[in-house]
Amino acid sequence: MSADSSTSQEIPNPAVDGSELIRFDKVVKRYGSNTVLDELDFSVASGKHVTLIGPSGSGKTTILRLLMTLVRPDEGTIKVGADYLTHEERNGKLVPAGEKHVREVRKNIGMVFQQFNLFPNMKVLRNITEAPVSVLGLSRDEAEQRGRELLDLVGLGDRCDAYPSQLSGGQQQRVAIARALAMRPQVLLLDEVTSALDPELVAGVLDVLRDIAHTTDITMLCVTHEMNFARDISDQVLMFDSGRVIESGSPEKIFTEPEHERTREFLSAVL
Numbered sequence: 001m002s003a004d005s006s007t008s009q010e011i012p013n014p015a016v017d018g019s020e021l022i023r024f025d026k027v028v029k030r031y032g033s034n035t036v037l038d039e040l041d042f043s044v045a046s047g048k049h050v051t052l053i054g055p056s057g058s059g060k061t062t063i064l065r066l067l068m069t070l071v072r073p074d075e076g077t078i079k080v081g082a083d084y085l086t087h088e089e090r091n092g093k094l095v096p097a098g099e100k101h102v103r104e105v106r107k108n109i110g111m112v113f114q115q116f117n118l119f120p121n122m123k124v125l126r127n128i129t130e131a132p133v134s135v136l137g138l139s140r141d142e143a144e145q146r147g148r149e150l151l152d153l154v155g156l157g158d159r160c161d162a163y164p165s166q167l168s169g170g171q172q173q174r175v176a177i178a179r180a181l182a183m184r185p186q187v188l189l190l191d192e193v194t195s196a197l198d199p200e201l202v203a204g205v206l207d208v209l210r211d212i213a214h215t216t217d218i219t220m221l222c223v224t225h226e227m228n229f230a231r232d233i234s235d236q237v238l239m240f241d242s243g244r245v246i247e248s249g250s251p252e253k254i255f256t257e258p259e260h261e262r263t264r265e266f267l268s269a270v271l
């Protein structure tokens, strides 16, 4: 990726060697008097798949929104690659990152939400090719070739010319996943992507995500209530409570031998 601002540096594309890709350092996020994140520290290594679990309101979605620069922290820094996402150094001081910098960072991070948010007036393939053409500057042919490959990957290679309204919710969500991947992001953020689906459509979407997790190098941060899925894809599970990580570890450890009482309570409620 190329930097397009004199104040932003290029974010390296580290090999999947376990080097640190994301770091939250003493991040505080408040909404009025509600301190949602309280000096939160955590890091994610490149290529790893991390699932965030915790009670409703513990700040999981806020973490993804901070990474996507949809909201800014009140204190602390968030780093992606070698670059500060929320702050950058100018004349030896950390200052809020500029809009150009934020645009560069967003190119590197794909996010899939609970709602699919496809463009209803565009066919499926066009939904996927729009951003690569307009943001990355790919030719329409290149973008369409990549778009078709991604639609094959999510099992919808034969639906390029359908409109979103002609697809089921599960199919629309699979298009949304393909659309996020079309930007070739380093990081994929998944925010309860099956929560709005009818139960019979959930498995198809989770199978696609399992496939992506097991066959690509992409770094994934996932908020989900699907604990079997979390167990299957995660290298690491982070348990949040009151704006902090209270426990982290492999899925085996967290799901079978949680150490913290709050983790045990949470898991007994959701498993």
Ligand SMILES: Nc1ncnc2c1ncn2[C@@H]1O[C@H](COP(=O)(O)OP(=O)(O)OP(=O)(O)O)[C@@H](O)[C@H]1O
Pocket: 031, 034, 036, 054, 055, 056, 057, 058, 059, 060, 061, 062, 063
């Ligand atoms: N835009 C906002 N304005 C005010 N408060 C907000 C806003 N967004 C989130 N909050 C509050 O921040 C807290 C954390 O919300 P967040 O959505 O991050 O939690 P969560 O762990 O993802 O919850 P859930 O599992 O229910 O989705 C909640 O108390 C929520 O009400």
